[in-house]
Amino acid sequence: MNKILLLLFVTSVCFSQSDGVKMISDKIKSSEQTRFDSIAKSLNYKGGDQIKVTVLFTINDNGDIMDIMARSVHPEFEKEAIRVVSELPKMVPAEYNGKRISQKYTLPLVFEIETEKEKAKRLRKEKKQEESQKK
Template sequence: FKFFEMEDGTRAVQEIMNWKALKKSWKNHKFSPSDTIPFALIDETPFYPGYKKTTRTKDDFSGFISDFVRENFDSDIANHLGLKSGKKRVYVQFTIDKSGHITNVRSRAPHKKLAEEAIRVISSLPQMEPGKVNGKAVAVKYTLPISLNVE
């Protein structure tokens, strides 16, 4: 486990996992159709055919999501909420289901309005080709940190 201080002075804990060992053991795992697979463990990432990159790497998928958020997130909201100036983070977690739809969108942010904006943007992502494990479509869980500078 790794402990770190949050901006508000609280402490958080992060479980450190050996992803390579977990992924190796995952290859032989028999998962049920209802399982949601962490992004780090999938063989093929979800893919949006309209994106400028035509490969299915994890970096390309992350780039697509980041570009989409950058183009659609109204970061000006942060400057009108009475937050202290400086860097702020919004975390958004969502699932790309087996048919490529965005579901289960949740967000954590220093202000409710920022969380709502993150949910709005992620919920508007287009339908994609789903991620795959062992050649089968699976639901994929993805977490995205969004950094904002408050002036």
């Protein structure tokens, strides 16, 4: 699997709606890797390390994400997880008896810090994409 992003593995998040399971990891932007790596490295983590963050939030009856809280080993990782989740687009709210309702969710995130080799590979790929878009 491509480690472009914070390598978010959504291990057990499901939207408990009648229409099935919906994963949200693909909705988080892939351009956040460098930002997260710099935070992690400033806290003496190295490439390949993984940091677990548990994020709790509510999706209200309009599909807005609110009441975001996070738990982790360091407040900086909590802030970053809250920032990332707060930038998610509007969601489909849960339904009960045909009515939209607010629903609380727990999202376990695993942030993986890129190694230098992975970073170089990602940057080469991004450069190729930029060049192909210019043409």
